[in-house]
Amino acid sequence: MRKYIIKRLLMMVLTLFIVATLTFFLMKMIPGSPLGNTMKLSKAQQLAVEKQYGLNKPVWQQYLSYMTGVLHGNFGMSYQYNSTTVASLIGHRVGPSILISFQALVLGVIVGILLGCVGALKKGTWADATSSTLAVIGISFPSFILAILLQYYLGFKLGWFPVASWDGFPSTILPTIALSAVPMAQVSRFVRTEMVEVLNSDYILLAKAKGLSVPQVVSHHALKNSIIPTLTLIGPLAVTLITGSMVVENIFSVPGIGELFINSVLANDYPVIMGLTMFYCLLLCGILLLTDVVYGLVDPRILSKEKGEH
Amino acid sequence: MAEDVLTIKHLSVDFKTLEGTVHAIRNVTLKLHPGEVLALVGESGSGKSVTTKTVMQLLPKNAEVVSGSVEYEGRDLLKLPEKELQKLRGNDLAEIFQDPMTALNPTMQVGKQIMEPLLQHQDINKEDAKTKALAIMEKVGIINAKERFKDFPYQFSGGMRQRIVIAMALICHPKILIADEPTTALDVTIQSQILKLIKQLKDELGTAVIFITHDLGVVAGIADRVAVMYAGRILEFGSVNDIFYHPQHPYTVGLLKSTPTMEMGGGDLESIPGTPPNLINPPAGDPFAYRNRYALKIDFKKLPPFFKVSDTHYAATWLLDKQAPKVHLTDKLDQRRQHYAKLVEKEAHQDD
Numbered sequence: 001m002r003k004y005i006i007k008r009l010l011m012m013v014l015t016l017f018i019v020a021t022l023t024f025f026l027m028k029m030i031p032g033s034p035l036g037n038t039m040k041l042s043k044a045q046q047l048a049v050e051k052q053y054g055l056n057k058p059v060w061q062q063y064l065s066y067m068t069g070v071l072h073g074n075f076g077m078s079y080q081y082n083s084t085t086v087a088s089l090i091g092h093r094v095g096p097s098i099l100i101s102f103q104a105l106v107l108g109v110i111v112g113i114l115l116g117c118v119g120a121l122k123k124g125t126w127a128d129a130t131s132s133t134l135a136v137i138g139i140s141f142p143s144f145i146l147a148i149l150l151q152y153y154l155g156f157k158l159g160w161f162p163v164a165s166w167d168g169f170p171s172t173i174l175p176t177i178a179l180s181a182v183p184m185a186q187v188s189r190f191v192r193t194e195m196v197e198v199l200n201s202d203y204i205l206l207a208k209a210k211g212l213s214v215p216q217v218v219s220h221h222a223l224k225n226s227i228i229p230t231l232t233l234i235g236p237l238a239v240t241l242i243t244g245s246m247v248v249e250n251i252f253s254v255p256g257i258g259e260l261f262i263n264s265v266l267a268n269d270y271p272v273i274m275g276l277t278m279f280y281c282l283l284l285c286g287i288l289l290l291t292d293v294v295y296g297l298v299d300p301r302i303l304s305k306e307k308g309e310h
Numbered sequence: 311m312a313e314d315v316l317t318i319k320h321l322s323v324d325f326k327t328l329e330g331t332v333h334a335i336r337n338v339t340l341k342l343h344p345g346e347v348l349a350l351v352g353e354s355g356s357g358k359s360v361t362t363k364t365v366m367q368l369l370p371k372n373a374e375v376v377s378g379s380v381e382y383e384g385r386d387l388l389k390l391p392e393k394e395l396q397k398l399r400g401n402d403l404a405e406i407f408q409d410p411m412t413a414l415n416p417t418m419q420v421g422k423q424i425m426e427p428l429l430q431h432q433d434i435n436k437e438d439a440k441t442k443a444l445a446i447m448e449k450v451g452i453i454n455a456k457e458r459f460k461d462f463p464y465q466f467s468g469g470m471r472q473r474i475v476i477a478m479a480l481i482c483h484p485k486i487l488i489a490d491e492p493t494t495a496l497d498v499t500i501q502s503q504i505l506k507l508i509k510q511l512k513d514e515l516g517t518a519v520i521f522i523t524h525d526l527g528v529v530a531g532i533a534d535r536v537a538v539m540y541a542g543r544i545l546e547f548g549s550v551n552d553i554f555y556h557p558q559h560p561y562t563v564g565l566l567k568s569t570p571t572m573e574m575g576g577g578d579l580e581s582i583p584g585t586p587p588n589l590i591n592p593p594a595g596d597p598f599a600y601r602n603r604y605a606l607k608i609d610f611k612k613l614p615p616f617f618k619v620s621d622t623h624y625a626a627t628w629l630l631d632k633q634a635p636k637v638h639l640t641d642k643l644d645q646r647r648q649h650y651a652k653l654v655e656k657e658a659h660q661d662d
Binding site for chain 1: 414
């Protein structure tokens with residue numbers, strides 16, 4: 001297991017390097033410059049500013065100096081926010097993003113498992129149909145439309161929740177619900193399929209033949225086996241949440257990294273774009289590694305296979 | 311003779327499918343004597359498993375019991391509420407499945423799975439249940455039971471898993487054990503070990519066994535009585551000797567003839583021509599008539615009743631009617647008889 005984790009960590013470093021390189025050159029290909037929109041500056045002033053930030057050098061030199069900085073733990077300064085390092089900017093903004101993504105993941109997974117179980121256990125009834133319909137809505141509805149609907153009806157019309165502010169738990173509720181639709185839908189479909197299969201398996205019949213009641217069969221034998229494969233979904237789901245949260249954060253004015261990312265792209269704030277891309281990349285790789293490790297811990301069969309292979 | 315442990319009377323079960331209603335078993339009547347092994351023999355789809363699944367009341371949802379009764383200790387299992395059935399399953403009635411690779415929960419320690427019926431049916435604390443589980447694990451031949459208690463099914467071989475399934479089935483000392491092709495998925499050497507184990511344990515516990523198989527070699531080794539099933543009906547039943555030495559139904563004869571033996575050498579293996587009838591529209595007469603060389607006209611029209619051959623031996627074929635022409639079915643079986651006699655003798659020696 002340790003060997004496996006070390007191997008994965010090394011792969012992560014390589015991934016980060018590739019992503020950083022690609023992003024750097026792609027970013028430079030975007031038209032416009034950090035000061036392109038500032039018509040008020042004279043040519044000389046522009047050159048002076050470009051020189052100050054090293055933007056007058058060839059791209060490959062900029063790349064080298066940036067990467068050297070990164071290797072020394074220096075991610076540069078933001079162009080937009082005066083005299084703030086990228087690291088501290090992300091540090092300040094990451095809290096709200098992680099909070100709503102995590103809440104959405106937990107909510108989505110729990111509701112999804114419940115809906116999936118109901119669908120499988122009551123297969124072919126109205127309960128199953130309801131759960132399927134909810135899942136289809138969750139998958140096919142873009143999260144920003146759901147966000148706007150929630151904002152309009154629950155926030156504006158009914159006034160139950162803050163519309164767009166960042167002030168304690170109540171203001172996290174709507175973004176959380178908006179973000180949780182996709183994980184809820186995917187998990188419920190997945191759990192339903194798994195559970196239908198598990199319920200048809202021999203060991204479930206054997207459990208019944210032992211004299212267990214249906215609730216006992218489900219809780220002792222079916223549930224764990226149906227949920228374990230769902231763990232593999234959580235990695236990709238976390239990815240969806242983090243990317244999806246950019247838009248939702250903007251709608252609800254959540255001061256998170258998603259909002260920061262959009263603003264930095266709009267303003268050509270190169271160091272922030274780079275820093276955030278690498279941060280996202282690190283986060284995703286970490287989550288994927290974590291799911292694999294957890295999967296190994298929960299399902300005894302996986303670990304033994306890893307032992308055999310590595 | 312003591313009272314029967316289980317009496318199945320006139321049992322008929324249908325399955326509703328998209329193509330139509332499948333008449334899976336028809337008018338099945340069987341008795342299980344205390345402590346005996348009753349073998350249900352027949353090819354795939356003949357209704358062996360449906361019969362036992364009906365006894366356990368573990369039929370799939372699309373199955374429907376059309377008629378009949380299953381009496382156990384004076385009660386009809388088909389009329390018992392689910393709660394009462396749960397008290398019987400795993401406690402009085404236990405089942406061993408065909409494939410040990412899929413019969414165990416992959417993510418639960420085997421020890422826990424073995425303890426489960428005990429904790430379910432008896433007022434017992436976990437400590438005592440564990441002691442009993444370890445005892446039965448040793449009894450079914452799991453070496454180092456204590457260390458292996460916490461292992462998961464994937465850490466066991468097929469034969470070992472079947473031993474675990476047997477331990478689970480027998481831990482509550484059931485009155486009836488249903489063994490649904492328990493050795494079909496195992497290789498031959500393991501097969502004989504498992505058969506011996508089942509025999510030894512059922513003698514020890516006095517359990518009556520319904521043994522489903524399509525392998526007549528297995529039947530010769532383990533069964534006291536045999537019921538031959540075909541297309542959802544019982545065609546012939548009798549003691550092992552009746553069935554092996556004096557088979558009356560052409561289907562039984564066909565089955566016996568198509569079993570390979572060592573003595574045959576390079577000769578051709580006989581087979582029964584044709585395939586079993588579609589059970590959505592079962593034939594009116596003897597279901598085997600269409601594949602039967604000796605079929606009489608009446609076989610296609612009217613279902614033969616059971617003709618008594620001896621006190622223990624009955625067969626449903628018109629060939630046994632007084633007016634039927636005399637045919638000698640068993641020419642080629644004579645050499646086989648000797649072979650089976652040897653088999654039985656060998657088993658007896660091994661038991662000594």
